[in-house]
Every structure is written in structure tokens, then in C-alpha cells.
Amino acid sequence: MSQTSQRRPRASGPDLSDYPVREYVAAMATELAGMARWDGDERLAGLLERAADAARRAAPA
Incomplete structure (x- = not known):
């Protein structure tokens, strides 16, 4: 593995904290x-x- 690929920051998942997933579904x-x-x-x-x-029902707490 090259040093360039070792230095790349790991990709993190998308920030879904402000994404209306249930509405989208x-x-x-x-x-x-x-x-x-x-x-x-x-x-x-x-x-x-x-x-x-x-999906339209309130998400469980």
C-alpha cells in the first residue's frame, strides 16, 4: 500500500441528524x-x- 493511500482520512457516513428520513421513505x-x-x-x-x-407514524422514542 502506498503512503498516499495510508494518509487519506477515513470517509465518514453522512450526517443524518437533520435529514427527514421517515418523510423521504x-x-x-x-x-x-x-x-x-x-x-x-x-x-x-x-x-x-x-x-x-x-413511515408517517411518529418514530419510536
Whole structure:
């Protein structure tokens, strides 16, 4: 391993402290439900809508 690669700082994960993860998941699941329904997969659409509903509920403390 070269010294250059040894000196590189380790990458840290993104700071999600101010990122609305649950809102994002709810929005994406809703969009995916619409796509599934458009494709004729009502069962998958229903499951995705349930996931969106779960994401909209308050996060557990």
C-alpha cells in the first residue's frame, strides 16, 4: 500500500441528524406504490402503501 493511500482520512457516513428520513421513505413508498399499481400489481401497491403509512407514524422514542 502506498503512503498516499495510508494518509487519506477515513470517509465518514453522512450526517443524518437533520435529514427527514421517515418523510423521504414515506414519499418514495407512495411513489413506488403508484408505479406498482400502474403495472397492475395491486398486492405490491398495497404493501408499499402500508410501508408509507408506517413511515408517517411518529418514530419510536
